[in-house]
Amino acid sequence: MSGLLPVPEARARILAGLAPLPAERVVLAEALGRTLAAPLHALRDQPPCDCSAMDGYAVRAADAAGGARLRVVGESAAGKSFGGLIGPGEAARIFTGAPVPQGADAILIQEDADRDGDVITAREAAQAGRHIRRAGLDFSKGEALLEAGRRLGARDLALAAALGHPAVEAARRPRVAILATGDELVAPGDPVGPDQIVASNAFAISAIVTAEGGVPLDLGIAPDRPQAIRAAIARAFAEEADILVTLGGASVGDHDLVQPALEAEGVTLDFWKIAMRPGKPMMAGRRGATLALGLPGNPVSSIVCSLLFLAPALRRLSGRADLDPALLPARLGRDMPENDQREDYMRAALEIGLDGVPVATAFPRQDSSMLRRLSDAECLLVRPAHAPAAKAGDACRILALPHPY
Numbered sequence: 001m002s003g004l005l006p007v008p009e010a011r012a013r014i015l016a017g018l019a020p021l022p023a024e025r026v027v028l029a030e031a032l033g034r035t036l037a038a039p040l041h042a043l044r045d046q047p048p049c050d051c052s053a054m055d056g057y058a059v060r061a062a063d064a065a066g067g068a069r070l071r072v073v074g075e076s077a078a079g080k081s082f083g084g085l086i087g088p089g090e091a092a093r094i095f096t097g098a099p100v101p102q103g104a105d106a107i108l109i110q111e112d113a114d115r116d117g118d119v120i121t122a123r124e125a126a127q128a129g130r131h132i133r134r135a136g137l138d139f140s141k142g143e144a145l146l147e148a149g150r151r152l153g154a155r156d157l158a159l160a161a162a163l164g165h166p167a168v169e170a171a172r173r174p175r176v177a178i179l180a181t182g183d184e185l186v187a188p189g190d191p192v193g194p195d196q197i198v199a200s201n202a203f204a205i206s207a208i209v210t211a212e213g214g215v216p217l218d219l220g221i222a223p224d225r226p227q228a229i230r231a232a233i234a235r236a237f238a239e240e241a242d243i244l245v246t247l248g249g250a251s252v253g254d255h256d257l258v259q260p261a262l263e264a265e266g267v268t269l270d271f272w273k274i275a276m277r278p279g280k281p282m283m284a285g286r287r288g289a290t291l292a293l294g295l296p297g298n299p300v301s302s303i304v305c306s307l308l309f310l311a312p313a314l315r316r317l318s319g320r321a322d323l324d325p326a327l328l329p330a331r332l333g334r335d336m337p338e339n340d341q342r343e344d345y346m347r348a349a350l351e352i353g354l355d356g357v358p359v360a361t362a363f364p365r366q367d368s369s370m371l372r373r374l375s376d377a378e379c380l381l382v383r384p385a386h387a388p389a390a391k392a393g394d395a396c397r398i399l400a401l402p403h404p405y
C-alpha cells in the first residue's frame with residue numbers, strides 16, 4: 001500500500017500550520033492547566049529577610065555557649081518583627097518565619113533553653129547561622145522561575161503567588177468543534193435500533209480536549225447526508241473553532257462523505273492516510289486559521305489519533321513547550337512478529353519487571369472497534385513501521401496512559 005504518511009511527518013505537518021493563540025490575563029484561581037505565554041519573574045525576594053526556621057530565641061552565637069544566661073529583651077513574630085538590636089548577653093523571643101533581629105546570628109531552639117522570667121539559660125550551645133533562613137533562600141527578585149510554555153500545575157500556582165503575581169498571561173484556550181457522523185449512531189440513552197450503535201467517540205475526544213486545556217464544542221451527530229454534514233461543518237466555522245474534529249466517514253466506502261463535505265466547505269486537505277495502526281484513514285487540512293482533523297470512526301482509531309495528533313495540536317495552540325507524546329522505554333512481555341509499514345499502537349498491559357523496567361504485553365486482539373480492551377489497557381505499545389520480529393524481553397517503547405486518559 002503506498003501513499004501512507006509516516007506518523008512523525010503527519011504530526012510535523014499538522015503542527016507547522018499552527019501557532020500559539022493570543023495571550024490573555026488569567027487570575028491565579030483560574031490558571032490551573034493554563035500555559036504561560038511569558039516567563040514569570042520573582043517580584044520580590046523570598047524570604048524577604050533573614051528569618052527563623054524554628055520557635056526559640058534569637059541570640060548571638062558567641063554569647064550562647066552551653067550554660068550561658070541571656071536576658072530576653074523583646075519578641076519577633078512572623079509579620080511583627082522586633083525593631084531593636086540584640087546586644088551582648090541579650091536574646092529575643094522568636095517564632096518560626098519571624099525576622100531575625102539585628103545583632104543576632106543564631107537561633108537557640110525553645111527545647112534547648114530554660115526560661116525564668118526575662119532570663120534564659122542555654123542547655124546547648126547555639127551555632128552561628130543555625131536555623132536561620134537567609135534572605136532570598138528560595139528566590140530573589142528578578143529571577144525567572146517559571147518559563148514560557150510551561151503548563152501550570154497546582155505547585156506552580158503556589159509558586160506564582162509567592163513570586164507576587166495575582167494573574168498570569170496565558171494563550172487563549174483553543175476551541176474544538178467535534179462532529180460525529182453516521183446514520184447508525186444514536187446518543188447514549190436514546191432508543192437503539194437493531195442496526196444502530198451508540199455514539200461513543202465524542203465523549204473521549206471531548207475529554208482529551210479538556211485535559212489538554214481546550215474547550216470542546218459538541219456539534220452532535222450528523223446523518224450520512226452531504227448537506228447535513230456540510231451544515232454541521234459550516235457551524236464549526238461560524239463558531240470560530242480553532243480545530244474541527246470530524247469522527248467517521250473518513251474511509252473509502254460509499255457512505256464516507258466527510259472528505260467531500262470538508263472540501264465543499266472550503267477546507268484544503270493536506271493529507272489523508274497515515275502509516276499507523278489503528279488510525280490509517282485520518283485526514284488533515286485547513287480553512288483559514290482552523291485546523292480540520294478527519295478522524296476514522298472506529299472508536300480506538302479516533303482516540304489513538306487524538307492522543308497522537310489532536311493533543312499536540314492543542315498544545316501548540318496553547319503555547320506548550322512539550323508537544324509530542326512522551327514515549328517511555330520498556331521491554332516486551334511476549335514475542336512480537338515483524339511489523340509492516342504501519343506504525344502500531346497496541347493496547348497492552350503493563351507490569352514492572354524485576355529490574356524496575358516496565359514490561360508491556362500487547363493484548364492478543366487489537367481490533368480497532370474494541371473499546372473494552374482500550375479501557376483495560378495500561379499503555380500503548382509502539383511497534384515502529386517495518387520493525388523486525390522481536391523476543392520477549394527486547395527493548396520497546398510505550399505511550400503511557402495516565403489519568404485522565
Ligand SMILES: Nc1nc2c(c(=O)[nH]1)N[C@H]1C(S)=C(S)[C@@H](COP(=O)(O)OP(=O)(O)OC[C@H]3O[C@@H](n4cnc5c(N)ncnc54)[C@H](O)[C@@H]3O)O[C@H]1N2
Pocket residue numbers: 180181182184185197198199200201202247248249250251252253256278279280281295296297298299301368369
Ligand atoms: N475498503 C476499505 N475499507 C476500510 C479501510 C480501507 O482502507 N479500505 N480502512 C478501514 C479502517 S483502517 C478504518 S479505521 C475504518 C475507518 O472508517 P471511517 O472513518 O469511514 O469510519 P466509519 O465507517 O464511519 O465507522 C467505522 C466504525 O466506527 C463506528 N463509529 C463511527 N463513528 C462512531 C462514533 N462517533 N462512536 C462510536 N462508533 C463510531 C461505525 O459505526 C463503524 O462501525 O474504515 C475501514 N474500512
Ligand code: MOO
Pocket residue numbers: 276277278279280281296298300301368
Ligand atoms: O486504522 Mo483502522 O483504525 O486500522 O481500524
